[in-house]
Amino acid sequence: MHLVTPHRAALAAFAGLLGLGIGFAPATGTVASPPPRQEVAVETLAVAGGVHVLVGRGGNVGVFVGDEGVLVIDDQMKPTEQALFDAIDALSKAPWRFVLNTHVHGDHTGNNASFGARAPIVAHANVRARLADPKRDGGPLAAPALPVVTFEEGLELHLNGERVRVKHFANAHTDGDSVVFFERANVVHTGDLFFHGRFPIIDLDRGGSVRGVVEAVDELLTMLSDDVRLIPGHGALARKSDLVAYRDMLADSLKLVEAAQREGKSLEQMQQERVLSKYAALAQQPNSEQRFLETVARELGAK
Numbered sequence: 486m487h488l489v490t491p492h493r494a495a496l497a498a499f500a501g502l503l504g505l506g507i508g509f510a511p512a513t514g515t516v517a518s519p520p521p522r523q524e525v526a527v528e529t530l531a532v533a534g535g536v537h538v539l540v541g542r543g544g545n546v547g548v549f550v551g552d553e554g555v556l557v558i559d560d561q562m563k564p565t566e567q568a569l570f571d572a573i574d575a576l577s578k579a580p581w582r583f584v585l586n587t588h589v590h591g592d593h594t595g596n597n598a599s600f601g602a603r604a605p606i607v608a609h610a611n612v613r614a615r616l617a618d619p620k621r622d623g624g625p626l627a628a629p630a631l632p633v634v635t636f637e638e639g640l641e642l643h644l645n646g647e648r649v650r651v652k653h654f655a656n657a658h659t660d661g662d663s664v665v666f667f668e669r670a671n672v673v674h675t676g677d678l679f680f681h682g683r684f685p686i687i688d689l690d691r692g693g694s695v696r697g698v699v700e701a702v703d704e705l706l707t708m709l710s711d712d713v714r715l716i717p718g719h720g721a722l723a724r725k726s727d728l729v730a731y732r733d734m735l736a737d738s739l740k741l742v743e744a745a746q747r748e749g750k751s752l753e754q755m756q757q758e759r760v761l762s763k764y765a766a767l768a769q770q771p772n773s774e775q776r777f778l779e780t781v782a783r784e785l786g787a788k
């Protein structure tokens with residue numbers, strides 16, 4: 486997901502998931518009810534070797550804790566701010582050492598201002614450039630919300646007896662993607678290079694590419710052991726085989742759309758015929774089959 490603009494269906498689905506019963510039915514009676522306060526729950530799961538994942542609203546947050554301090558990977562968006570602070574404080578009282586943004590999207594960087602006040606933000610140079618861009622939707626972020634340590638290829642963080650390797654993959658989900666490897670724990674946070682169990686959003690307008698994701702995942706797969714635990718950008722914890730299945734779905738989708746193009750089909754025809762319907766089970770608002778088809782077709786130049 487990126488730059489999530491909550492709309493009713495998504496909010497209702499979200500509320501339903503949490504069992505909060507937040508409804509959007511019109512108010513009955515003559516006095517309008519106050520809008521329901523939106524509760525946000527964050528679930529904490531231990532992965533391995535001090536690495537945890539926090540699942541709330543937005544991208545999966547990685548939290549690495551130990552005696553020397555805390556590393557936080559991604560920070561979701563405004564509604565989860567306090568719930569994330571509470572969940573991280575419950576894991577560790579140690580000082581925060583670094584906050585890392587896996588990429589630019591608002592559902593991964595939306596709490597940068599308050600998280601950046603607790604530790605320096607680290608990200609690929611393009612993440613900072615896009616967040617600071619005067620032409621950014623909603624305006625450039627103020628200095629406290631911007632990454633202060635940037636890199637081009639990658640870097641290593643040494644913390645809690647662990648070597649944390651951060652590696653950039655070019656032009657995949659965006660043009661500023663990072664994957665985070667915890668070597669001892671054998672855990673990898675993939676950022677949005679991997680949407681587990683759902684269609685991906687791939688941001689062609691910010692340097693992303695479907696083919697680029699396939700190439701990045703191919704390279705990433707060569708770097709993973711068979712028993713690695715994967716924290717995807719979105720979706721449940723995963724294994725290497727899940728990432729292989731995801732890669733194959735992307736490559737197959739490219740082939741299916743190319744074949745339709747060779748038959749002279751327009752995007753509209755492809756949508757009517759639902760050329761990606763075999764993957765319909767991966768649809769999850771707002772990551773719909775048609776939206777993904779549109780992304781693939783657009784990348785391939787379909788009219």
Ligand SMILES: [Zn+2]
Nearest residue numbers: 486487590677
């Ligand atoms: Zn994203």
